[in-house]
Amino acid sequence: xxxxxxxxxxxxxxxxxxxxxxxxxxxxxxxxxxxxxxxxxxxxxxxxxxxxxxxxxxxxxxxxxxxxxxxxxxxxxxxxxxxxxxxxxxxxxxxxxxxxxxxxxxxxxxxxxx
Amino acid sequence: xxxxxxxxxxxxxxxxxxxxxxxxxxxxxxxxxxxxxxxxxxxxxxxxxxxxxxxxxxxxxxxxxxxxxxxxxxxxxxxxxxxxxxxxxxxxxxxxxxxxxxxxxxxxxxxxxxxxxx
Numbered sequence: 198x199x200x201x202x203x204x205x206x207x208x209x210x211x212x213x214x215x216x217x218x219x220x221x222x223x224x225x226x227x228x229x230x231x232x233x234x235x236x237x238x239x240x241x242x243x244x245x246x247x248x249x250x251x252x253x254x255x256x257x258x259x260x261x262x263x264x265x266x267x268x269x270x271x272x273x274x275x276x277x278x279x280x281x282x283x284x285x286x287x288x289x290x291x292x293x294x295x296x297x298x299x300x301x302x303x304x305x306x307x308x309x310x311x
Numbered sequence: 312x313x314x315x316x317x318x319x320x321x322x323x324x325x326x327x328x329x330x331x332x333x334x335x336x337x338x339x340x341x342x343x344x345x346x347x348x349x350x351x352x353x354x355x356x357x358x359x360x361x362x363x364x365x366x367x368x369x370x371x372x373x374x375x376x377x378x379x380x381x382x383x384x385x386x387x388x389x390x391x392x393x394x395x396x397x398x399x400x401x402x403x404x405x406x407x408x409x410x411x412x413x414x415x416x417x418x419x420x421x422x423x424x425x426x427x428x429x
Contacts, residue, residue, distance in 0.1 A: 233420075240317075240404055240422035241355075287354060291418070298345045299406075299418060303354045 199224050201290050203302035210278050211310050218273040218305050220288030230271040231289040231299065232262055241287065247271065258282070283309045313339045315407050317421035324395055325429055332390045332424045334405030340385035341407035345418065346378075349402040361388050395428045402426075 202221045210216050222228055229248050233241040245256025252264040262273045271288060285306050289299040314337040324330050334344055343362050347355040359375075361367040361382035369375045377399075379391040388407075392399050402425050406418040 238402075238423075238425065241420040243420075246417065298347075298357045298360055299355075300357075301354045306352075 199290070199300055201288050201300050201302035203286075203288055203305050205305045206303070207306045207308065209308040209310055212280050213277050216273075216275045216278045216282070216307070218286050218288075218307070220271045220273065220302060221269050222271065222288070222290045223269065224290050224292075224300075226292050229291045230262075230264060231291065232256065232260070232271075232273050233287045233289060234258075235285045235287065235304075237284075244273070244286075278307075278309055280309045280311065283307055313337075313407070313409055313419040315341075315405065315419045315421040317403075317405055317424050319424060320422060321425045321427075323427045323429065326396050327394055329391055329393045330395055330426060332392075332403055332405075332426075334388045334390070334407065334421050336386045336407040336409075336419070339407075339409045339419075341388070341409065342385065343408040344382055344388040345406045345408075346380060346388075346390050347404045347406065349404060349423075351402075355404060358390075392426065395426070397428045400426055400428045 200223045204219050231246045232244040244260045245254050247254050247264045255261050260275050285304045287304045288302040291299040316335045318333045346358045348358050349355050358373045359367045359369045361380045363382050363385050367380035382388040402423050404423040405421045408418050
């Protein structure tokens, strides 16, 4: 079955500390992977995506993610977290096929402490 | 980047009424649009996939007679919640796939519509 697992429901990080949010996927075809961020009551903003090529992808707001095929993972990282990064983060997987929707993980809530 | 809008952003209605939510791709033609539903503190759950000019494909468990989807043009899809009840209260998000971007399945998300049924 196709699925995305985000093992951490809630993470609290001190401002300025590094961050890693985990994402594991199960997908039959070549996966296209995404990380989105959602602030309360808002829509989704794309942070970064992986389609092919370099397995370390850079995104907006200083985020990066690394695709590891052997581990079926696509973890999101940031070297220094800012208070404004507090939000809900969703990992998603999709296919390169017309008409296919994304499959989302359950999300990880990030809190930033001062 | 491509922009997707939703209207209204927030709607409150009485139980038994119908509510229409619009999803528009502003600067590209969306051959496929998706409708998701998100409960508080939950992930996005796909409700249906709509392709321009054809009937929507609904996910298992989604009542197609209750959630009417119309994708009449390449820039507009509508979701109508018919005879809404309090349990339909949720955050509805649409996304659109740019058919002109080659084979990549990149989707662009709207800002969402908060529906509250009293």
